Amino acid sequence: MQLANRAQAVQPSATLKTGQRAQELRDAGVDVINLSVGQPDFPTPQAIKDATITAIQANQVDGYTATAGVLPLRQAVADHLLATQHVTVTADQVVITTGAKMALYALFQVLLNPGDDVLLPAPYWVSYSEQVKLAGGHPIEVAPTASLKVTPAQLEAAVTPATKAIVLNSPQNPSGLVYTKAELQAIGDWAVAHDLIIVADEIYGDLIYAGPNPSPSMLTLGADVAAHTVLVNGVSKTYAMTGWRIGYAVGPTWIIDALKTVLSHMTGNAAAVSQAAALAALTGDQTPVARMRAAFQERLDTIYPLLTAIPGFKLDHKPQGAFYLFPDVSEAVQLKGLASTDALVAAILDQAHVALVTGKAFGLPSHVRLSYATDLQSLETAMARLKDFMTN
Ligand SMILES: Cc1ncc(COP(=O)(O)O)c(C=O)c1O
Structure with a gap:
């Protein structure tokens, strides 16, 4: 018995896999800050939920x-x-x-x-x-x-x-x-x-x-x-x-x-x-979108300078959209005497308890992806942990 070639040729989603590993650590009681997720940390705006409930109750979506x-x-x-x-x-x-x-x-x-x-x-x-x-x-x-x-x-x-x-x-x-x-x-x-x-x-x-x-x-x-x-x-x-x-x-x-x-x-x-x-x-009303966008921008403006100050993390261009940062960490890998970005990501997760995604998943193994779709305080703590990790 064997799977089809197409199923064997496909890799599982690296972002989902990292998120799962971070969740496993959390379940084991470790205080992990998960910067691997690709989704906003806000709830769906209430007006959208209310309109949907109305549609359900009116039997419009059965x-x-x-x-x-x-x-x-x-x-x-x-x-x-x-x-x-x-x-x-x-x-x-x-x-x-x-x-x-x-x-x-x-x-x-x-x-x-x-x-x-x-x-x-x-x-x-x-x-x-x-x-x-x-x-x-x-x-x-x-x-x-x-x-x-x-x-x-x-x-x-x-x-x-x-x-x-x-x-x-x-x-x-x-x-x-x-x-x-x-x-x-x-x-x-x-x-x-x-x-x-x-x-x-x-x-x-x-x-x-x-x-x-x-x-x-x-x-x-x-x-x-x-x-x-x-x-x-x-x-x-x-x-x-x-x-x-x-x-x-x-x-x-x-x-x-x-x-x-x-x-x-x-x-x-x-x-x-x-x-x-x-x-x-x-x-509907687009105000919640503007509010979420402003929150993302505040986070970006706060953590961009913190991230670029971390030894070995190089980010030449400030991102202008989405909610990700994608620094080159080849110097960080060298500074820590590690073999690869994957090893760096694993060490950061295990020692600094910050979950990142390896750039390999995006066709660029010298980089890592951080998502700032999480609250400002956690982001600041994560940057401090990364700095500690790199300087100790
Ligand atoms: C670049 C890009 N395209 C498409 C998607 C898929 O989005 P969804 O299937 O949630 O609409 C994502 C989600 O992470 C994405 O990052």
């Missing part, structure tokens, strides 16, 4: 919905894009999914034939490479520059005749960096010239602390780029709704229709109750 999602929610996504990015799409160009993760997974299923290549500029989010593999494709890692932002020249050097798509994530997980509109335009034009599909993961687009808010969307870069782009987004990060599992994809109808067909055999519709919650999130 049955299946259309696979694409309910029309008011698809329209709300289109309206949100118009209001925030001045982009016009129709509700037919929107499909609601079980988290942005499922939008991405289904997208690779729809786009890739066995052997197709997908360009993944490093650092990249952990699931892209595994999802590409699950669809029979080959992830092609594009090595990062010092700026951690990919350029058309690098893409030109990496592209192959079998390349079908490129994944671009801005604001970026794990670095928190945000591409400018000019940088996105250059990449978009390059992808159009090669007739590639751009998978634009903009899940952190509303969590921006410098520059235009929200960050520029790939869909704003003209008709040619938009015709080659599938935007992926969702309510998880912006509205503190990771558990509700609502994401969406927006793109040309020939791709969105294929997504609906594939999803009709996978999840059917995303949970109706969660669609009601997402509708309330997108159409």
Whole structure:
């Protein structure tokens, strides 16, 4: 008896694994500060919960919905894009999914034939490479520059005749960096010239602390780029709704229709109750989003200087979005006489009781990711522990 090759080729999510290890230590009574999590530490705003309870009590969310999602929610996504990015799409160009993760997974299923290549500029989010593999494709890692932002020249050097798509994530997980509109335009034009599909993961687009808010969307870069782009987004990060599992994809109808067909055999519709919650999130008062964003910014502004003062932790660029810091720790590894970043992460967890994620999971083994989606006091304590660890 044996598992399928595809199941054997896939790695478990490193971020989830680290979180589990931290939880095990906590369960054993160790006071671990967990900076490995990729979700806001705030509760879902009360107004969203109240609207959802009302929908439940009115028997509005008991049955299946259309696979694409309910029309008011698809329209709300289109309206949100118009209001925030001045982009016009129709509700037919929107499909609601079980988290942005499922939008991405289904997208690779729809786009890739066995052997197709997908360009993944490093650092990249952990699931892209595994999802590409699950669809029979080959992830092609594009090595990062010092700026951690990919350029058309690098893409030109990496592209192959079998390349079908490129994944671009801005604001970026794990670095928190945000591409400018000019940088996105250059990449978009390059992808159009090669007739590639751009998978634009903009899940952190509303969590921006410098520059235009929200960050520029790939869909704003003209008709040619938009015709080659599938935007992926969702309510998880912006509205503190990771558990509700609502994401969406927006793109040309020939791709969105294929997504609906594939999803009709996978999840059917995303949970109706969660669609009601997402509708309330997108159409309701946006004040809680501004409040959460301000809290993230305060944390970033507080811990950025503390982190850069830790011996061996190098962070050239202050992040502008999302809720992550991604320092280069190769010097820290050397200073502690360790063999690898993994060993450093393990030593920090065991001795300093701070949980980080190794950069290896994001295609950049010289780095670690810290999430600041935790309260300010814990963050300050974590920085002090890291400093102690590095200086003793
Ligand atoms: C870059 C990126 N894309 C997509 C997702 C998936 O988000 P969700 O499935 O919760 O909508 C995440 C979550 O961590 C992410 O960091």
